[in-house]
Amino acid sequence: MTMTTAIEVRGLRKDFPVREKGILGPRTLKRAVDGLDLDIPRGRVTGLLGLNGAGKTTTIKILATLLRPSAGTVRIDGLDAVADARAVRRRINLIAGGERMVYTRMTGRENLWYFGQLYDVPKADLRRRTGELLDLVGLSGAADTMVERYSRGMTQRLAIARGLVNRPDYLLLDEPTLGLDAPIARDLRRVVADLAAHDGTGVLLTSHYLAEVEELCGHVYVISAGRHLAQGSPAELKAATGSHRTVRLTVTDPTERTRAAADAFGATRETLPDGGELITLRHPGDMAGPLTAAVFEAGGSIGGLEIAEASLEDAILTLAERGEAGLAGPGSGRPDATTIRPGAATAPPEAATAPPEAATVPPGAGTAPSEAAAAGVKGGTP
Amino acid sequence: MPIAWATAWRTWQMTRRAYPWTYAVGTVLPAALTIALAHLGFHVIGGGAVGDDFAAGSGTTAYLAYIVVGTTAFHFAVRLILWSAKALITEQRQGTLGALLIAPAGRLPYLLGFTGFAVLSSVLEFLTLGLVVAALGITVPVSSVPGALLGALALIAAVFALSVGLGGLMIAAGEAHISQNTVFIMLGLVGGFTFPRDYLPEPVRWFAELLPTTSAMDVLHGSFTGGQSLPELLPRLAVCAALTCAHLFLGLTCLPRAEARAVERTY
Numbered sequence: 305m306t307m308t309t310a311i312e313v314r315g316l317r318k319d320f321p322v323r324e325k326g327i328l329g330p331r332t333l334k335r336a337v338d339g340l341d342l343d344i345p346r347g348r349v350t351g352l353l354g355l356n357g358a359g360k361t362t363t364i365k366i367l368a369t370l371l372r373p374s375a376g377t378v379r380i381d382g383l384d385a386v387a388d389a390r391a392v393r394r395r396i397n398l399i400a401g402g403e404r405m406v407y408t409r410m411t412g413r414e415n416l417w418y419f420g421q422l423y424d425v426p427k428a429d430l431r432r433r434t435g436e437l438l439d440l441v442g443l444s445g446a447a448d449t450m451v452e453r454y455s456r457g458m459t460q461r462l463a464i465a466r467g468l469v470n471r472p473d474y475l476l477l478d479e480p481t482l483g484l485d486a487p488i489a490r491d492l493r494r495v496v497a498d499l500a501a502h503d504g505t506g507v508l509l510t511s512h513y514l515a516e517v518e519e520l521c522g523h524v525y526v527i528s529a530g531r532h533l534a535q536g537s538p539a540e541l542k543a544a545t546g547s548h549r550t551v552r553l554t555v556t557d558p559t560e561r562t563r564a565a566a567d568a569f570g571a572t573r574e575t576l577p578d579g580g581e582l583i584t585l586r587h588p589g590d591m592a593g594p595l596t597a598a599v600f601e602a603g604g605s606i607g608g609l610e611i612a613e614a615s616l617e618d619a620i621l622t623l624a625e626r627g628e629a630g631l632a633g634p635g636s637g638r639p640d641a642t643t644i645r646p647g648a649a650t651a652p653p654e655a656a657t658a659p660p661e662a663a664t665v666p667p668g669a670g671t672a673p674s675e676a677a678a679a680g681v682k683g684g685t686p
Numbered sequence: 687m688p689i690a691w692a693t694a695w696r697t698w699q700m701t702r703r704a705y706p707w708t709y710a711v712g713t714v715l716p717a718a719l720t721i722a723l724a725h726l727g728f729h730v731i732g733g734g735a736v737g738d739d740f741a742a743g744s745g746t747t748a749y750l751a752y753i754v755v756g757t758t759a760f761h762f763a764v765r766l767i768l769w770s771a772k773a774l775i776t777e778q779r780q781g782t783l784g785a786l787l788i789a790p791a792g793r794l795p796y797l798l799g800f801t802g803f804a805v806l807s808s809v810l811e812f813l814t815l816g817l818v819v820a821a822l823g824i825t826v827p828v829s830s831v832p833g834a835l836l837g838a839l840a841l842i843a844a845v846f847a848l849s850v851g852l853g854g855l856m857i858a859a860g861e862a863h864i865s866q867n868t869v870f871i872m873l874g875l876v877g878g879f880t881f882p883r884d885y886l887p888e889p890v891r892w893f894a895e896l897l898p899t900t901s902a903m904d905v906l907h908g909s910f911t912g913g914q915s916l917p918e919l920l921p922r923l924a925v926c927a928a929l930t931c932a933h934l935f936l937g938l939t940c941l942p943r944a945e946a947r948a949v950e951r952t953y
């Protein structure tokens with residue numbers, strides 16, 4: 305029946321009328337979204353990134369049929385978001401971390417029941433689905449408690465369940481983990497990833513937690529002042545902005561051979577006060593292993609190894625600063641996140657002084673690809 | 687109409703939990719006081735007789751019965767407006783307007799649910815007014831029972847129609863207090879609730895004719911103290927029906943714009 309199964313945004317623009325001084329001041333137009341093109345297919349989490357005021361919430365509200373576009377079109381599975389708003393609303397839902405979206409004077413279960421009615425969920429399904437959703441967000445125990453007695457996180461979890469009550473084909477998430485504590489945020493990420501992978505839900509996600517975006521999103525749009533800045537997978541964005549991972553290798557007994565080995569990689573060298581040498585290599589790929597091996601084979605003793613991951617945050621900041629559009633061709637595959645050597649011995653003092661964004665990740669911590677990791681390796685003379 | 691029903695039920699649940707019973711007393715008391723004061727004024731100051739112009743305008747000399755019908759209808763109308771017109775702005779203040787607007791449910795059944803709840807709860811509250819009226823020894827004559835019932839329905843429909851537009855105005859302006867009180871004062875002054883419109887200047891009378899509540903009140907007064915039969919009431923009922931439809935159509939047409947404006951205004 306439908307031509308495409310995706311949300312297609314073309315030339316989207318939104319102007320807000322604003323009055324400069326008081327209610328009698330001159331009326332001007334504030335352009336919040338300025339000619340955006342987006343594709344949000346089913347079965348993928350698509351990210352929408354930008355600094356504060358970039359136009360993310362405005363865009364999401366237009367997709368959710370809350371705001372009308374000033375120009376451009378939004379089609380959801382071929383349906384127009386303005387002309388066919390009613391049909392579109394059946395297929396989408398919105399979870400916004402900044403808004404309450406549930407009734408405080410009703411219990412969690414009553415809230416889901418009422419929204420189920422608004423979405424015309426068949427009576428037989430609704431009871432089961434309500435139970436499942438409460439379970440999913442961990443509120444089964446508080447299902448019959450009034451929401452006004454919920455904590456902020458619990459209310460937010462109920463708002464998430466509300467956003468799933470109609471089994472949306474497309475889920476719009478505007479900072480959904482805002483104010484959630486880490487375990488709950490992680491659970492939500494798992495649910496979102498699952499919805500996209502198994503149920504084929506198309507998800508649009510905005511978040512200021514870039515690790516979250518990096519973990520979930522197959523494709524990311526970066527916008528600034530309502531305009532398109534860049535798009536691609538997180539890895540492509542990082543590659544395109546020249547965001548390299550940094551390898552810092554300390555050699556305790558530098559020789560001509562170790563220097564030659566380092567130079568062969570194009571690394572920079574720096575003599576340390578204690579007579580050692582710090583070799584720094586910035587590269588998009590994972591060069592820690594080869595570099596360490598080469599120096600080691602050249603007879604060097606490794607005093608410490610530190611790897612700072614390229615972060616999406618750096619990439620976004622660079623993009624926003626440059627304010628430039630367009631990207632180089634597809635970059636290399638997504639670099640694997642953290643390199644932790646199983647045989648890593650005790651970390652030398654140097655590794656402890658990690659750069660601000662670097663975190664020390666203990667081996668075996670199966671966390672999300674962290675933005676930075678430091679690990680120490682101590683080698684002996686051959 | 688599951689949405690209307692669900693909304694009425696939800697509102698009942700939320701109200702039951704949040705409002706103390708004194709709230710009901712608070713709504714009935716003003717009406718009871720108005721009637722009691724009228725009773726006092728009529729007997730103590732007026733000497734128990736009405737002026738000729740009142741009799742000519744209202745078609746009755748049963749002043750107190752006229753006041754009872756008018757006051758009850760007015761406070762009933764105020765209650766309905768407070769529930770129906772303020773439904774959306776209350777959602778906005780609670781932070782649930784967005785969740786409501788992105789749902790595919792229509793706004794008409796939603797608002798009908800509010801009005802349905804308001805009618806039921808108000809009828810219960812206003813039954814207590816009957817005690818006050820009986821205690822004061824006021825008898826209210828009824829000339830046409832079907833006319834009175836149709837008049838009551840007409841008033842509910844008319845107030846509902848007004849509330850849709852008013853509710854839109856409230857969310858668009860982000861303000862309820864001034865809007866609602868303007869409407870209450872306007873209705874009280876020109877709506878023909880507690881005194882005949884003949885006392886009003888000509889242009890105001892024409893303005894009053896545009897409000898669907900005015901003809902509804904003519905039907906109500908006519909079927910209680912006016913001594914009119916159902917056939918005599920039908921023309922005014924027809925006027926009320928036409929105006930109600932017009933107001934409802936206007937309100938429902940403007941509501942989406944008002945909702946869009948409400949979302950644009952808050953960020």
Ligand SMILES: Nc1ncnc2c1ncn2[C@@H]1O[C@H](COP(=O)(O)OP(=O)(O)OP(=O)(O)O)[C@@H](O)[C@H]1O
Pocket residue numbers: 320321322334335336354355356357358359360361362363949950951952953
């Ligand atoms: N209702 C409105 N009326 C006027 N201007 C608005 C309105 N909503 C947003 N704006 C303006 O439009 C721009 C984009 O706002 P928007 O909320 O979409 O940004 P955002 O990317 O979601 O930012 P954040 O990261 O802070 O959530 C901002 O400059 C904002 O001031």
Ligand SMILES: [Mg+2]
Pocket residue numbers: 360361362478
């Ligand atoms: Mg935002």
